[in-house]
Amino acid sequence: MVTAVFNDAELRQRAWDVAAGVVDPEIPVLTIADLGVLRDVTVEDGCVAVAITPTYSGCPAMNMITLEIELALEREGFRNSRVRTVLSPAWTTDWMSEDGRRKLRECGIAPPQAGSGRRALFGVQQVTCPRCGSKDTAVLSEFGSTSCKALWRCKSCREPFDYFKCH
Structure with a gap:
């Protein structure tokens, strides 16, 4: 949990910005925001939840992306954050x-x-x-x-x- 005084909208934006900076381990010139893999960030009681959608259901990079999001959030003071994978709707290149x-x-x-x-x-x-x-x-x-x-x-x-x- 972040200890500074921020409202949920500010926390959400800060967390979104942090997660959006995570790069794809297979194509490191792209961030997960560039790819459209980053779907949503929510805040509940000061805790952040990040939703990501894989480019396809068997994408081997998703575990690394999840870990990198968690580490990035931790470095910025977000404690007890969680990342969840959302499969529906399925990712499309239209989201890039x-x-x-x-x-x-x-x-x-x-x-x-x-x-x-x-x-x-x-x-x-x-x-x-x-x-x-x-x-x-x-x-x-x-x-x-x-x-x-x-x-x-x-x-x-x-x-x-x-x-x-x-x-």
């Missing part, structure tokens, strides 16, 4: 921030297109190369460097790149 999409592009990962979400599962995807901007790309493997990414190749610049899969 525009800043998160920009960060992905800047580190060479093609971000999911805004608004594509689960609908991309039912149609032909057109993925833009994060290096040269060409739309002349092709999937090499549905399995990339992490479970949430696929391996693509640009036919123009011939470079391979990861694509953050739409969910």
Whole structure:
């Protein structure tokens, strides 16, 4: 419990800001807020509860993210905080921030297109190369460097790149 005098709204905002700064261990250029994994922060009797939603139900990073949130909150004076995983509604790439999409592009990962979400599962995807901007790309493997990414190749610049899969 935080001992300074703050009302619940101030505590919630402080806790949100702390949790929002936690990075994804698999893609450390992104925070959990960038990804849309951070869903809610509540305060009850001075204790903080953080709700997170995994990018998919088997995401191996969730245990580390939970631990990092707990440690970050503890360092900022939040005692007895808890983190819970919320599976419904299921996470979608539509929850990613525009800043998160920009960060992905800047580190060479093609971000999911805004608004594509689960609908991309039912149609032909057109993925833009994060290096040269060409739309002349092709999937090499549905399995990339992490479970949430696929391996693509640009036919123009011939470079391979990861694509953050739409969910």
